[in-house]
Amino acid sequence: MTAHTEALDRVLHLATLVQSDLSRFEREAGLTTPRVHLLWVLGGAGPSTQQALSAALGVTPRNVTGLVDGLVASGHVTREPHPTDRRAALVTPTPLGQRTIRELVDSHADLAARLFGDVPPARLAVFVDVLAATTERFARLMVEEEAR
Amino acid sequence: MTAHTEALDRVLHLATLVQSDLSRFEREAGLTTPRVHLLWVLGGAGPSTQQALSAALGVTPRNVTGLVDGLVASGHVTREPHPTDRRAALVTPTPLGQRTIRELVDSHADLAARLFGDVPPARLAVFVDVLAATTERFARLMVEEEAR
DNA sequence: TATTGTTATACTCTATAACTATA
DNA sequence: TATAGTTATAGAGTATAACAATA
The missing domain is CATH 1.20.5 (Single alpha-helices involved in coiled-coils or other helix-helix interfaces)
Known part of the structure; x- marks a missing residue:
């Protein structure tokens, strides 16, 4: 194996390990990877339309409907009316959602510090x-x- | 953002980009990520029982049944009788499957060389x-x- | 008894296409 | 007309549990 291939393999291996760590977080929170991803985006961008989420996540608007449905059912987000466009909804984190996002950010930073500290x-x-x-x-x- | 977090984020970002490159390969080959993963394992280990694949992929045996069904339908693998255990099947790449594995390995090495060369x-x-x-x-x- | 794989069932993620309400 | 989101439909991946055949 060349040094190049070893470098790429090690990058992918570390990413896999980090993903498995995230899986633990997901299990504990009762969430899935796509839903956590949506919450993460919401944490960075603030309350967003489903169109915006669709673009940010790289999935279809229909798919966002399903993800948001799940997060509404689990109490992590609500659909609030858009202030100026009655067609659109603003997906907004609940207190539980905000807490989850905070924990996500914290555990990410904590993992980074433990790995590279x-x-x-x-x-x-x-x-x-x-x-x-x-x-x-x-x-x-x-x-x-x-x-x- | 700390230097640690930047390092972790960059690792994950590169892994995401590499995955998107793999997606292109999958589209062209008419395959999916889990099926390519199975072929990759098969390329490394040679003909394998579904139990072995289940352990290597980290999914349930039932799941392997479905993945192998798909790869049999697309002509990439066959189920051959196990020489000594009549309960087990040996999942074996067809010529098409072997060619696909070779292309996968080559494109992986090629990407590594272009990235790190x-x-x-x-x-x-x-x-x-x-x-x-x-x-x-x-x-x-x-x-x-x-x-x- | 234990193991290999499948049938039965269910849930999540994903997509396309057609549709409604609003801009 | 164009856009935001949902209903309808379909396919793939995932899991647990019960079962058949074989070890």
């Missing part, structure tokens, strides 16, 4: 630099693919 | 070292969690 700053800087350069390279590759 | 070896070594240390630290953390 012992890495010397100079090495961490190289690590982040390589990731940044690689991600940018990936974006360029994708643009070329699209153009074909 | 321009990174100077010394920096790539640091990058891989940090990932290795982090993954190991994660494993220790998980053991501690389990023990609680």
Whole structure:
């Protein structure tokens, strides 16, 4: 195996482990990955229309309806009337939803600190630099693919 | 945002991008992520019982039945009789399945080379070292969690 | 008895297409 | 006309529980 392939495999392996940690959080909260993802977006953007969520999550509007239905049933969000557009609803976190989002953010930061806390700053800087350069390279590759 | 959180976010972001690249492969091959995952495991382990696949994929045996049904229907694998255990079947790639696995491995290595090919070896070594240390630290953390 | 895999059943995520209400 | 969201329908992945065949 080349050094390149080892690097990619290790990135994917770590991502898999992090996902499994998130699964534990989901089980405890009685949630699923797509629903947690929606809450995460809501935490960053604040109350949002389902159109906005559809675009942010990369799924169809119909799908958002189902995810929001589930989160309404579990008490994490409500559909509030949009102040100026009577067609639209503003998906809004309830207190329970807000608490869940906070816990999500906290556990994410906590995991990051536990994972990278012992890495010397100079090495961490190289690590982040390589990731940044690689991600940018990936974006360029994708643009070329699209153009074909 | 702390440097730790930035590092974790960048790892997850790159993993997401790689997954989207895999999605393109899946669309072209008429496959899905779980089925590709099964083929990937089969490529590494050779013909396998469904029990073995269940353990390797981390899903229930019932689920493996469904995935294998789909791959049999698409012509990627067959169920061959187990030489010594008449209860078990050996899930075996067809020529089409073998070709798909080969393409999968090749496109994975190709992506790795394009992503990391321009990174100077010394920096790539640091990058891989940090990932290795982090993954190991994660494993220790998980053991501690389990023990609680 | 224990194990391998399947049938039965149910829930979630996903998509397309047609439709309603509103802009 | 165009947009926001839902109803209708369908397929894939996931799980548990009960069962058949074999070890």
